[in-house]
Amino acid sequence: MFDRRTRVSGLIREARQDLAYRPRVKYGHRAIHIMRRAVPVISVLVVTVLAADLMILVQLSGRSSEAVALRRSVVAQPTGPAQPVRRAQDGLVETRPTQAAAPPPVAPLTAIRRPHLFIVANKPLSPAVVAKITKTRGVRSVERADAAEVTLDGKRVQTLGVNPSTFRAYTPKPTAGSDRLWRNVSAGEVAVSFVLGNDGGMPLGKTFTTARRTLRVGAYATMGMGSIDAVVSKPTARALGIPENNALVVSAPQVDSGALRSTLLRILPRGGQIAVINPVLKSPEAPGQAVNPGRTVWPADAFLAAPQIKTVLTAAVSKLGRPYVWGAEGPDSFDCSGLVQWAYAQAGITVPRVTHQQFVSGPQIPFDQAQPGDLLFWRNDPTNPGYVSHVAIYWGDGKMLHAPRTGDVVKIVPVSTRNFAGVVRISPGVAAQVR
Structure with a gap:
């Protein structure tokens, strides 16, 4: 600011000196008269130019200050250690992301779909197979996923690669309803089950390297699907080498899960497996005895x-x-x-x-x-x-x-x-x- 004021003062002083300068040349009376009448006009023009110059300098300096402030605000944003977030109803669930940038958006939860079967194959399920399963009587909806056993922090963990926006609907209500949890997954972090995190020694915020990729435990989240103890986004699954689209979650609330499992096994390619996620089982019957699921006396x-x-x-x-x-x-x-x-x-x-x-x-x-x-x-x-x-x-x-x-x-x-x-x-x- 001092330099700008000095520059403007110098310009005004030079202008005054120019206006006060009278060259020692002899002019006629007519020329002197014309010059005297032109002096006010020239003065106005010079003052106008100086004022415009001053305004331009102020505007430029203001923009420069804004740009510097913006750069400083970005650089100065803290990226310190993750802080756990507690929710009154669900306990310790997720951590705040360490990244300054916002994670990719995740669609809001609109419905809960209870899962009944989990299907996994040793290779990607073809669109034809998925379409046939989807059209099977009693199947209400399916969700594609990537599945494999992955070494996480030295532990062999059954891991799913998912689309956070759509997969969340198939998880238990507390898990499905946590926007921050799914944003963390979308941002490249891993959500682990409470059992793996608490009992298995993988606390919230912990970072570890696997498949030459650094992962961070961004949430505790029970998926309610058998032995699935970790969930990542599909891009992260690609980086970890998990096969693509080799798993399906099936919601079929109106049919017997055991009978549907037998039907779908005939559709799957060889080596495919199906687990009943929410089993409804009958008590064993004595030989020749009629089936009575409500019986309370067991042989x-x-x-x-x-x-x-x-x-x-x-x-x-x-x-x-x-x-x-x-x-x-x-x-x-x-x-x-x-x-x-x-x-x-x-x-x-x-x-x-x-x-x-x-x-x-x-x-x-x-x-x-x-x-x-x-x-x-x-x-x-x-x-x-x-x-x-x-x-x-x-x-x-x-x-x-x-x-x-x-x-x-x-x-x-x-x-x-x-x-x-x-x-x-x-x-x-x-x-x-x-x-």
């Missing part, structure tokens, strides 16, 4: 025999002190549902791999009727309060045997009633139906 042979229960408990207690490792199925390390599956397998009983499927592998019974070998369940997931996320084996006398979380070991402890979901007595016939 004695629907459950484990005493020797089988003893084998389960002996196998489980032999693993005391072994470390919890998320996704581990034994024999040297376990997660909670992996320990249950392994222990029952020693007695020749097949149970599903994941906790919420084990929860529907037999009838629920009151806690005061629990017997050793029954399974105890908890709902600890704040992102989906209705989701069953932890399991233990009832040991008797108010104690349980379980694999707690990362950093802990298999142990026997008193039963905790906080967030308790219920007791299930495993029925081999029912457990074998759960997929």
Whole structure:
């Protein structure tokens, strides 16, 4: 500003000197008279030019200041560590993005579609196959996705690549309704299940490198789809090498899921698999007995025999002190549902791999009727309060045997009633139906 004032003052002083300068040349009376009449006109012209010059200088300096301020505001925007966001109803759900730029837009949630089947193949599903599945009687809607097991932070994780704008409708309501969660996914971050994040040691905001790409845990979000524990956007899935469009989520609320599964298996190419996401199972019937899904009295042979229960408990207690490792199925390390599956397998009983499927592998019974070998369940997931996320084996006398979380070991402890979901007595016939 000082330089500009000096420049303007100099111009005005020079103009005054020019106006005051009188060359020593002899003129006639007529010439002198004309020059005297021209002086006022010349003065006005010079003042006008100087004023215009001054206005131009001010305008230019103002624009220059605006440009500098804009550049500084962009450069100065903070990109510090992620700050977790807590929601009163759903607990700790997502973090604020670290990027200064806004993430790509995500369409608002307009409807919730309950998923019933999850289809996965070892190669992309052709448009013809997808069209045939879509037109199958009872199928209301389908959502394409990319699926593969990916190493995330040293753990083998079943991961989906999705379109955040459309896939969100197939997730549990708390997950589907979080705009920030899906914006984070759209921006290239990964959403992991609460179990993987909390028990598996992947806290919100953590960054790690996989497939030469740096990922950040941007949200805890239970998808409610079997063993799916991580979700990324489709562009991120491409970068991770996940096959494109090799999976489908199917919503079919008006048909029997088991019958529909059998129908769709005949449509899929060889190697395709279908899991029932929200299974509705019938209790096993005695030979020659009519089907009665509402029956509350189960036959004695629907459950484990005493020797089988003893084998389960002996196998489980032999693993005391072994470390919890998320996704581990034994024999040297376990997660909670992996320990249950392994222990029952020693007695020749097949149970599903994941906790919420084990929860529907037999009838629920009151806690005061629990017997050793029954399974105890908890709902600890704040992102989906209705989701069953932890399991233990009832040991008797108010104690349980379980694999707690990362950093802990298999142990026997008193039963905790906080967030308790219920007791299930495993029925081999029912457990074998759960997929």
